[in-house]
Amino acid sequence: MSNEADNPATEAPGLPWDVQDAPARRATLTRILVRIAREALQGDDLESLLQGICNCLVVELPVPIASIILLDEPATHFVREVWAGELMLDPQPIATGWPVTRGASGRCARLGTPQLILDVDDDPDYIAGHPEVRSEYLVPIRHRQRLHGVLNIECTRPEFLDAEACAVFDAVADVVAGAIHFARIADELTEANHKLERLSMSDGLTGIANRRRFDRQLEADWARLARERRPLALLIVDADAFKPLNDALGHLRGDECLRELAHLCGRFAGDGDLVARFGGEELVLLLPGCELARACAIAESLRLAVADAAMPHPASPVAPHVTVSIGVSACVPQANVPPEWLVATADRAMYAAKQGGRNQVRAADEGVAASAAGLSQEPPREAAAPRR
Numbered sequence: 346m347s348n349e350a351d352n353p354a355t356e357a358p359g360l361p362w363d364v365q366d367a368p369a370r371r372a373t374l375t376r377i378l379v380r381i382a383r384e385a386l387q388g389d390d391l392e393s394l395l396q397g398i399c400n401c402l403v404v405e406l407p408v409p410i411a412s413i414i415l416l417d418e419p420a421t422h423f424v425r426e427v428w429a430g431e432l433m434l435d436p437q438p439i440a441t442g443w444p445v446t447r448g449a450s451g452r453c454a455r456l457g458t459p460q461l462i463l464d465v466d467d468d469p470d471y472i473a474g475h476p477e478v479r480s481e482y483l484v485p486i487r488h489r490q491r492l493h494g495v496l497n498i499e500c501t502r503p504e505f506l507d508a509e510a511c512a513v514f515d516a517v518a519d520v521v522a523g524a525i526h527f528a529r530i531a532d533e534l535t536e537a538n539h540k541l542e543r544l545s546m547s548d549g550l551t552g553i554a555n556r557r558r559f560d561r562q563l564e565a566d567w568a569r570l571a572r573e574r575r576p577l578a579l580l581i582v583d584a585d586a587f588k589p590l591n592d593a594l595g596h597l598r599g600d601e602c603l604r605e606l607a608h609l610c611g612r613f614a615g616d617g618d619l620v621a622r623f624g625g626e627e628l629v630l631l632l633p634g635c636e637l638a639r640a641c642a643i644a645e646s647l648r649l650a651v652a653d654a655a656m657p658h659p660a661s662p663v664a665p666h667v668t669v670s671i672g673v674s675a676c677v678p679q680a681n682v683p684p685e686w687l688v689a690t691a692d693r694a695m696y697a698a699k700q701g702g703r704n705q706v707r708a709a710d711e712g713v714a715a716s717a718a719g720l721s722q723e724p725p726r727e728a729a730a731p732r733r
């Protein structure tokens with residue numbers, strides 16, 4: 346439920362309404378329509394737009410309560426109410442979900458037709474919201490086939506709800522329906538954009554981050570850790586003899602193997618770390634705050650975990666199961682060195698692991714063995730050229 350504390354409508358109940366003065370009535374109703382159309386076109390967001398419409402109705406007409414009650418998607422419950430005026434009913438029921446089996450508003454939603462109640466005392470479904478209300482008009486807010494809610498107008502003067510006034514409220518409900526429809530389209534577009542953004546950052550085969558996401562994360566972590574003067578480590582994990590695996594067992598089995606490798610890598614990534622598919626059969630782990638010795642230990646544990654998974658590889662020159670070669674690099678980033686330095690050095694280490702016979706971990710800096718901790722943690726002033 347929504348109502349602004351400083352809502353002008355609550356201070357200005359309906360203006361005098363002369364039933365005899367037809368031209369004046371018509372002028373007022375026309376003015377309302379124009380104002381409401383303007384509100385619908387210019388509202389910043391749906392909530393303030395609906396509030397503006399309710400305020401307008403209460404300020405201009407002998408209407409102590411005007412509300413717009415919105416339905417959930419299957420149209421079985423009212424879930425939100427925007428109102429103006431002097432509502433004396435506890436707003437809580439709507440906030441917790443008001444079924445359409447209750448009240449005159451519920452009847453309007455169920456039947457999908459306007460409900461004109463000329464004497465609220467005679468209506469078995471009417472639930473009092475204000476002691477002076479004598480009549481009520483409820484209009485479904487519908488855009489094409491979709492029912493969005495109900496416009497509720499409560500009056501102190503029964504004669505006010507004549508055919509002309511009801512026709513104006515029907516038009517108001519149409520304007521509200523259009524505004525809700527376009528606001529929901531805008532919400533759906535925003536959601537679709539977020540989904541696209543997520544998709545454009547993930548790898549379709551394995552579901553982990555893709556190269557684009559890795560590049561962004563590397564750049565961001567590099568800049569942040571340069572400021573914090575903390576290390577950043579990178580593991581490049583390359584499946585051994587993957588072409589022979591594909592040739593022997595088929596590409597689908599190769600795909601499955603990549604998914605399993607991605608899953609295994611994920612087991613070694615903590616909060617703030619990133620596992621990504623770098624390309625082809627190469628995966629990467631980016632480990633902010635991690636020094637070379639610890640990164641090498643993680644790489645060794647990962648290598649053993651892959652061996653333990655015992656994925657069959659009948660064509661491997663290394664073992665009867667799938668194995669990986671891992672290159673590790675780590676440094677305290679420097680702002681004047683590009684982050685590609687980390688990739689290039691880890692890549693060279695991975696290449697050294699391949700040259701050394703595969704199924705092993707090598708650390709950066711001339712392919713020194715993984716167990717050799719305490720390597721230089723400072724990147725050179727100029728980035729080494731990437732291998733590819």
Ligand SMILES: Nc1nc2c(ncn2[C@@H]2O[C@H](COP(=O)(O)OP(=O)(O)OP(=O)(O)O)[C@@H](O)[C@H]2O)c(=O)[nH]1
Binds near residue numbers: 596
């Ligand atoms: N099934 C499958 N295979 C892929 C995918 N991406 C790349 N590959 C294959 O991975 C293989 C990589 O082969 P190479 O670069 O020659 O390396 P390798 O056979 O793994 O040999 P080493 O790396 O030297 O151990 C190629 O045959 C690619 O077709 C993928 O998404 N699915």
